[in-house]
Amino acid sequence: AQRVTQPEKLLSVFKGAPVELKCNYSYSGSPELFWYVQYSRQRLQLLLRHISRESIKGFTADLNKGETSFHLKKPFAQEEDSAMYYCALLNSGGSNYKLTFGKGTLLTVNP
Amino acid sequence: KAGVTQTPRYLIKTRGQQVTLSCSPISGHRSVSWYQQTPGQGLQFLFEYFSETQRNKGNFPGRFSGRQFSNSRSEMNVSTLELGDSALYLCASSLATGHTGNTIYFGEGSWLTVV
Numbered sequence: 140a141q142r143v144t145q146p147e148k149l150l151s152v153f154k155g156a157p158v159e160l161k162c163n164y165s166y167s168g169s170p171e172l173f174w175y176v177q178y179s180r181q182r183l184q185l186l187l188r189h190i191s192r193e194s195i196k197g198f199t200a201d202l203n204k205g206e207t208s209f210h211l212k213k214p215f216a217q218e219e220d221s222a223m224y225y226c227a228l229l230n231s232g233g234s235n236y237k238l239t240f241g242k243g244t245l246l247t248v249n250p
Numbered sequence: 251k252a253g254v255t256q257t258p259r260y261l262i263k264t265r266g267q268q269v270t271l272s273c274s275p276i277s278g279h280r281s282v283s284w285y286q287q288t289p290g291q292g293l294q295f296l297f298e299y300f301s302e303t304q305r306n307k308g309n310f311p312g313r314f315s316g317r318q319f320s321n322s323r324s325e326m327n328v329s330t331l332e333l334g335d336s337a338l339y340l341c342a343s344s345l346a347t348g349h350t351g352n353t354i355y356f357g358e359g360s361w362l363t364v365v
Contacts, residue, residue: 171352183356229352236281236346237306238354240293
């Protein structure tokens, strides 16, 4: 069964510090991974998808199949980055089409 | 382009009642899925519909059901409500047509409180 693990429920850093939100997955097929962000009182928004290999709001994430990880990184955190971050794996094989989410990491960036 | 729209946004129901939630996907999206979000369990998949057919169902009791209409709009229903059904119910839509269309977009959700 597929599983997504975000080991840190809470992460607190100071503005300007680097930040890394960890995500590990277990999946037998070829994974499609995403990072979603939920700011206070806002909808769940797509931040990154591994296929795009892009940088959004200074965040990047690299899929490491050997370590089955998809960690989210930003070199210099900003206060506006404070939010809940969810790593998600898409199962799109056969009759399946669903996202499996990690439990989320609440990032707080202190001034 | 309008995003995923869910109605109602907030509702309060009594134990034993039933509730219907509605979702309009992004124009052109044929896949609609539903998720339940609670503080304890996080985000859990309920079911997914594509072209009016349920393709996949999560591990929820039969009290949770859904359907999709020919215009891709979807509804989910929860019967015989229990206190534990209090949650944010999220609808999401996607093109679901291969890698470039696999991005899933979420609505703002319907906050259900069961008292």
